[in-house]
Amino acid sequence: MRPETDIPSEDAPAPSREPLPLRLWNHGVDGLAALGTLMIVVLMGMIFADVLARNLIGGSLPLISELGALTLVMIVFLQLGTTVRNDRLARTEFFLDAVGARRPRLAAFVTGFWHLSGVAVCAGIAWSTWGILMRDLSARNFIGIPGVATMPTWPFRSLILLGIAVATLQFVVQAAIAFRRAAGRPERRA
Amino acid sequence: MTGIEIGAFAIAALILLIVLGMPIGLGMIVVSFVGVSFIRNETVAMRMIGAVANDSLREYLYAVVPLFVLMGLLVTASGVGKDTFDVFERLLRRVRAGLGIATVFANAVFASITGISIASASVFSRIAVPEMVRHGYRRRFATGVVAGSSVLGMLIPPSLLMIVYAVLAEESVGRMFLAGIGPGLLLSVLFSITILLMAYLSPKSVFDREPDLIHQDPVSALALAGKGVPIVVLVTLVLGGLYGGFLNPTEAGAVGALGALAIALLRRSLTRGRFWSLLVETGQVTVSVLFLIMAATFFSRMLAMSGLPNALAETLLQSTIGPYGFLLIFLVLVIVMGFLIDSISIMLILLPIALPVAKAAGFDLIWFGVLTVVAVEIGLLTPPFGLSVYTIKSALGDRTLKVGEIFMGATPFVFAMIAALAIIIAFPPIAVWLARL
Amino acid sequence: QETINLTVASSHPLAIPWVGMIKTHFMAETDRILAEKGNYKIEWNEAFGGTLYKANATLSSVSEGVTDVGWVFSFLEVPKLPLSQVSSYAPFSTANPPVQLEVMWDLLQTNDAFRNEWEQHNIKVLGLTGTDGYDLYTKQPINSLADLNGMKLSAPGVLGSWLRGTGANAVDGALTTFYTDIQTGVSDGVLSLALGVFPAKIYEVAPYITRVRIGTAFSGAVAVNQDSWDGLPEEVQEAMVAAGQFYTESHGKDLLERHEAAFEKMVEAGASQNPPVTISEMSMEDRQAWVDGLPDLAGEWAADAETRGLPGKEFLKAYMEGLRARGETPARNWDQAQ
Numbered sequence: 018m019r020p021e022t023d024i025p026s027e028d029a030p031a032p033s034r035e036p037l038p039l040r041l042w043n044h045g046v047d048g049l050a051a052l053g054t055l056m057i058v059v060l061m062g063m064i065f066a067d068v069l070a071r072n073l074i075g076g077s078l079p080l081i082s083e084l085g086a087l088t089l090v091m092i093v094f095l096q097l098g099t100t101v102r103n104d105r106l107a108r109t110e111f112f113l114d115a116v117g118a119r120r121p122r123l124a125a126f127v128t129g130f131w132h133l134s135g136v137a138v139c140a141g142i143a144w145s146t147w148g149i150l151m152r153d154l155s156a157r158n159f160i161g162i163p164g165v166a167t168m169p170t171w172p173f174r175s176l177i178l179l180g181i182a183v184a185t186l187q188f189v190v191q192a193a194i195a196f197r198r199a200a201g202r203p204e205r206r207a
Numbered sequence: 208m209t210g211i212e213i214g215a216f217a218i219a220a221l222i223l224l225i226v227l228g229m230p231i232g233l234g235m236i237v238v239s240f241v242g243v244s245f246i247r248n249e250t251v252a253m254r255m256i257g258a259v260a261n262d263s264l265r266e267y268l269y270a271v272v273p274l275f276v277l278m279g280l281l282v283t284a285s286g287v288g289k290d291t292f293d294v295f296e297r298l299l300r301r302v303r304a305g306l307g308i309a310t311v312f313a314n315a316v317f318a319s320i321t322g323i324s325i326a327s328a329s330v331f332s333r334i335a336v337p338e339m340v341r342h343g344y345r346r347r348f349a350t351g352v353v354a355g356s357s358v359l360g361m362l363i364p365p366s367l368l369m370i371v372y373a374v375l376a377e378e379s380v381g382r383m384f385l386a387g388i389g390p391g392l393l394l395s396v397l398f399s400i401t402i403l404l405m406a407y408l409s410p411k412s413v414f415d416r417e418p419d420l421i422h423q424d425p426v427s428a429l430a431l432a433g434k435g436v437p438i439v440v441l442v443t444l445v446l447g448g449l450y451g452g453f454l455n456p457t458e459a460g461a462v463g464a465l466g467a468l469a470i471a472l473l474r475r476s477l478t479r480g481r482f483w484s485l486l487v488e489t490g491q492v493t494v495s496v497l498f499l500i501m502a503a504t505f506f507s508r509m510l511a512m513s514g515l516p517n518a519l520a521e522t523l524l525q526s527t528i529g530p531y532g533f534l535l536i537f538l539v540l541v542i543v544m545g546f547l548i549d550s551i552s553i554m555l556i557l558l559p560i561a562l563p564v565a566k567a568a569g570f571d572l573i574w575f576g577v578l579t580v581v582a583v584e585i586g587l588l589t590p591p592f593g594l595s596v597y598t599i600k601s602a603l604g605d606r607t608l609k610v611g612e613i614f615m616g617a618t619p620f621v622f623a624m625i626a627a628l629a630i631i632i633a634f635p636p637i638a639v640w641l642a643r644l
Numbered sequence: 645q646e647t648i649n650l651t652v653a654s655s656h657p658l659a660i661p662w663v664g665m666i667k668t669h670f671m672a673e674t675d676r677i678l679a680e681k682g683n684y685k686i687e688w689n690e691a692f693g694g695t696l697y698k699a700n701a702t703l704s705s706v707s708e709g710v711t712d713v714g715w716v717f718s719f720l721e722v723p724k725l726p727l728s729q730v731s732s733y734a735p736f737s738t739a740n741p742p743v744q745l746e747v748m749w750d751l752l753q754t755n756d757a758f759r760n761e762w763e764q765h766n767i768k769v770l771g772l773t774g775t776d777g778y779d780l781y782t783k784q785p786i787n788s789l790a791d792l793n794g795m796k797l798s799a800p801g802v803l804g805s806w807l808r809g810t811g812a813n814a815v816d817g818a819l820t821t822f823y824t825d826i827q828t829g830v831s832d833g834v835l836s837l838a839l840g841v842f843p844a845k846i847y848e849v850a851p852y853i854t855r856v857r858i859g860t861a862f863s864g865a866v867a868v869n870q871d872s873w874d875g876l877p878e879e880v881q882e883a884m885v886a887a888g889q890f891y892t893e894s895h896g897k898d899l900l901e902r903h904e905a906a907f908e909k910m911v912e913a914g915a916s917q918n919p920p921v922t923i924s925e926m927s928m929e930d931r932q933a934w935v936d937g938l939p940d941l942a943g944e945w946a947a948d949a950e951t952r953g954l955p956g957k958e959f960l961k962a963y964m965e966g967l968r969a970r971g972e973t974p975a976r977n978w979d980q981a982q
């Protein structure tokens with residue numbers, strides 16, 4: 018993982034240099050991530066409510082552990098696009114740094130190739146998740162205990178699918194930028 | 208090609224891809240997909256990729272990841288780390304190299320509310336390094352101490368690495384947490400001894416000039432205690448809740464994060480915008496960790512399908528090297544991988560292969576886990592990829608400070624950690640006594 | 645001789661009796677039968693203990709061919725295997741695993757809806773699994789049913805509904821968390837299985853065992869992926885069907901014996917602790933009061949199944965009649981609504 022500083026700077030990419038469609042896309046990706054961020058707060062609240070219920074009323078709230086688990090998966094995929102855009106996926110850097118120092122365009126080409134592998138991986142997950150969503154719908158899949166409390170899984174699955182689809186496209190954008198750089202075109206930040 | 212050969216090829220391919228700078232998670236997914244396609248077929252590989260993405264992270268326990276990360280960030284933002292350091296600085300001001308030792312113990316205490324080492328590294332590089340340099344300590348030593356003691360963050364509970372290990376080894380998280388306390392204290396003591404030895408035997412390695420006596424206005428014991436209150440409250444909340452019977456690990460994370468939020472709000476150190484950016488950062492750290500866990504799950508499932516771990520366990524344990532030969536090979540492998548790869552990735556790559564062998568060897572898996580975590584954390588301090596070192600570098604933002612200088616400064620602490628490994632191997636109760644109580 | 649490669653997997657470790665018996669009984673028996681003729685030999689690739697998939701994907705992993713053979717844990721597949729849940733909603737009906745498994749196996753052959761519920765997932769069922777009996781394990785002694793009032797008991801999922809009407813509160817958790825949950829006061833005890841409590845050493849923190857004889861439950865099946873199955877030679881198929889039967893029978897008997905043995909072992913292991921493990925029996929009156937005081941769990945369950953277009957009522961009736969026909973006397977006739 019790359020080193021994180023403790024307090025993130027709001028490093029929004031310089032908007033003036035980007036074409037409008039890319040800017041809109043970036044807003045969309047960040048919006049989705051913001052939804053994921055809100056879900057972290059919701060998750061915290063949910064768990065806290067369960068603690069209170071158990072220590073005050075004496076029993077667990079229904080659904081919490083299953084709901085928390087599913088919410089977590091959703092959080093990861095809702096924020097994957099932004100994570101990809103900010104280049105925060107764990108990787109080693111010494112090879113690309115070493116190559117980049119002498120032949121920056123070759124390094125950009127290799128980077129672009131890795132982004133393409135990201136496209137393939139995320140597209141594969143998206144395709145497979147589509148199948149799972151269809152089965153969720155046809156089998157009316159749910160979490161919880163019938164007769165106590167249940168909740169359908171398809172809304173969660175839809176958001177997971179949305180997140181992974183956005184991440185796929187974000188990898189496409191990243192690949193395009195890297196290959197542009199490899200071709201020696203003027204750089205545009207994503 | 209047999210499954211075992213496919214598994215071996217996959218491991219080799221993964222190492223190559225990682226070295227070439229492919230994102231580690233993507234690399235694991237790609238080789239796993241290809242591996243499963245060869246072992247079974249593309250349809251199964253396709254279904255597994257979906258199952259892994261949708262099922263493998265669906266564990267209530269993983270909810271601790273964002274919560275502990277958020278707590279760490281909130282604690283940092285609210286200045287609790289600085290106060291902790293201040294308290295130890297006061298207490299140790301008459302000891303030779305006392306600021307170094309204060310950093311170690313402040314880290315040990317801070318470690319009991321943060322679950323990630325990078326949080327410790329980033330907090331104390333900003334607090335302790337300037338303070339030490341101001342008082343005549345060498346910058347190399349100062350940054351080295353911060354790097355070294357940051358590893359306590361993931362050894363002393365709560366700890367993200369212990370959680371990951373507990374999940375992989377199917378051990379109780381609570382017990383793994385307890386198992387980290389003894390070794391954490393041992394390491395704190397070893398670090399302090401290292402600092403004292405350096406200060407007395409080779410003062411030049413510690414001080415640029417004769418250190419100033421720290422002249423400070425006498426602070427009342429009350430004021431000092433006041434500074435210690437927030438951290439004590441948080442530690443009580445998290446560990447007390449965990450072991451006092453109110454909270455499971457996930458809940459301890461949630462309550463701790465809320466407590467840290469309350470402290471930050473009470474101190475008015477948090478604006479709305481800043482809180483949001485902390486949440487965003489929490490999300491990014493969470494995603495990069497959990498995406499990796501997901502990918503590693505796929506990788507370990509592919510390996511299980513290939514039959515390689517079983518075959519490896521048989522050969523390794525039936526051959527002449529024996530259980531302790533295996534342990535030695537494993538720990539060396541962990542440390543070597545630590546040169547290149549981050550902690551969680553190492554555990555996720557190696558443990559699916561090593562755990563069945565460790566089980567077959569009859570090792571206490573809690574003890575084995577503690578050894579794994581200590582060995583993995585050595586990687587935080589070793590070049591070329593040493594996460595704590597890079598964190599300090601970026602947190603200090605000083606262009607004249609070379610990464611190599613920090614790595615050099617951290618070297619004595621690497622040796623202290625290797626000594627700790629040897630001691631824990633020789634005296635397992637240090638790790639397991641509390642956990643098995 | 646032809647060698648056939650098959651992967652066998654489970655979400656749970658071999659230490660769990662019925663998972664261990666997949667190896668010692670199902671696989672061994674298949675190998676034994678095949679060795680008699682010597683035409684085929686199976687090379688098993690073992691992936692037990694969750695190395696291939698976790699407990700939340702036992703059904704899909706077999707149906708999608710992630711493994712060829714695997715243990716499907718029906719408890720955790722409530723939406724996909726609704727009828728298989730019947731025994732969990734009809735507690736206090738039988739404490740006799742061999743009989744319960746026989747009834748379920750019979751229903752699998754005779755009840756189209758039930759068979760279809762399994763086979764539509766692209767799998768073939770070879771053997772069945774069940775639990776041993778549920779009882780109470782608590783920090784404080786339970787002298788009467790009234791003592792349950794206000795207690796916090798670890799009883800995850802549907803088990804929580806068995807406490808409805810007793811005044812006890814159900815606390816969520818899992819076998820791996822019960823020990824610390826009780827130790828730390830998250831709960832005052834568990835409603836659980838002797839075969840789970842013994843290896844997890846829960847008796848150390850909850851030494852008062854109250855044998856309520858709530859009964860056993862159907863928990864799943866050893867199943868094979870249909871595509872893998874279709875690719876097997878007939879001789880191998882026959883061997884596996886026979887081995888599956890052998891597995892189910894052995895497992896049923898084993899549950900009965902192991903359940904009793906577990907109590908003896910717990911008393912023995914917990915004799916020197918303070919307080920020592922003590923076993924008491926809930927009185928027949930209290931037990932009957934408990935079951936009579938429950939809401940119509942099975943009726944609610946059947947009605948819910950009917951709304952999904954499943955023959956819930958008919959299936960419940962068939963299950964209860966199957967038990968009675970084999971000499972069991974359910975403490976409450978769930979199929980005969982009061």
Ligand code: NA
Binds near residue numbers: 322361364
């Ligand atoms: Na910690």
Ligand code: NA
Binds near residue numbers: 547587588590
């Ligand atoms: Na390193």
